[in-house]
Amino acid sequence: MGNKIVVPFGSQHIALPEPVSFLFDTKNEIITDVRVDVGYVHRGIEKAAITKFEFTNVAYLLTRICGFCSITHAGGYHHGIEKLLDVEAPKRAEYIRLIITELDRIHSHMLANAHVAEVAGYENLFMQGVKDREIVMDLLENITGNRIQYDIYTIGGVRRDISKETAEYIKKQLNKLKDKVLKVYDFYDTDYTFGLKTKGISYISYDDAKKYNVVGPIARASGLATDARAEFDYLPYDELGFEVQTRTEGDVWARNIVRQMEVVHSIDLILRAIDNLPEGDIKVKYKGRPKGETFVRVEAPRGECFYYLKGNGTKVLERVRVRVPTYSNIPILKELFVGEKYSDAQPIVLSFDPCMSCTAR
């Protein structure tokens, strides 16, 4: 019998881009208990959204909840406020929004997969993933003007149009990207040693996923077909033939595969959207102040993001409530650690792709 040893992981750690602290109680390398502190990033954004900012520019604050999901937060807020103000964005704007949202999902998923590969010991694969991802970042910079915080959403439409040349460029680059992604997909799928490190680790069954209310790629890797893109009508996904991607294995490996499948599917969606881009305006005017309450569900790269907005007819909103995907995934994450080896802790954390800036806000 070994002694009990407490191993800290975070808040500053090479594998973590964000501060979060895990304290693992281990015995003979097996984790017996874990304590999590996610509060390092708390800034008080929900409070500021209802005291310091007017409804026209609170979106700048809300998109800066998180860099990966900035477009998700922009989407959640703008779809809600448009319902309250009773304006409808033109079709072309909706399509441009969809294109940016899916590009964002692609770059987030590619980085998440690359990160899992890195902590599983494949540094080369990490570099390859991040290199391919630059194609997407390049496209985002081309369309919106910035690489991370796009701020392309505005109330009643979008700020920038996609020109003919840009559309051609996007198509060319995405076809190139698709080949590269399929190659890496093949590696994840068939490589024997990568399978040894990831298959069967931190298994979540279908029933557990349901019981703990897991969302996003983690749920879809366990066979639970939940996706706000299919369940809630906010962007023209059905027109483009969106399908939910699922696997049934429920381990670290399956999560990577689901994300990779979604990347491929998102590329298809964008290509279809570019081909069917409607003509017309990209912005409509709006009048009045937000009054009443509403909610929106949008699909972030990590799962379903829920927005609740309440306005009282003044310039400042009365309540902004955000529930983010990582928050609903933390309960099961704690359960999963117990009984696993400490050396697997990093792949488990990163296969969940946790986003602490979202969770603590």
Place this chain on the structure above:
Amino acid sequence: MGFFSKFRKKSPWILHYNTGGCNGCDIEILATLAPKYDIERFGALNRGNPKQADILLVTGPVTKNCRDVLRRLYLEMPEPKVVVAMGACGHGGGVFRHLYNVENGVDNIIPVDVWIPGCAPNPRALIDGIVEAINIWEKKSKDKEYMKNHSKDMIKNLGVNDD
């Protein structure tokens, strides 16, 4: 003297800490470490250990929970060291200025040498900032050179002249 500083400037190691911004800047740091921008050309590696680090790369507006960790990381780093504050919210808080849990910028906690503006800064701007940081660090290193009186033969063997 320029004995250690001569070699030291070839491998500035980076310690990166996010003090509560959105992770936009951290994504750009990852992108800068990867092949397209490749900060390793300058010998810079991202290592998660303050005892081996030379450049502290801070992002975010410094939340109250992160404040003590940041201060401790700074104190644990060996001299000479350079602090780089990245992103608009490191500069006085940016969009998070005067929120109740925020300390309004990195320089309220530790001294900062290089500022990289932007939200999020482009990787090209980040590379520019790191190069600037390396220059400052080399200067600090020369000023603080502690091994002043080593023998003439040793210098000759190593081919390092006095400067």
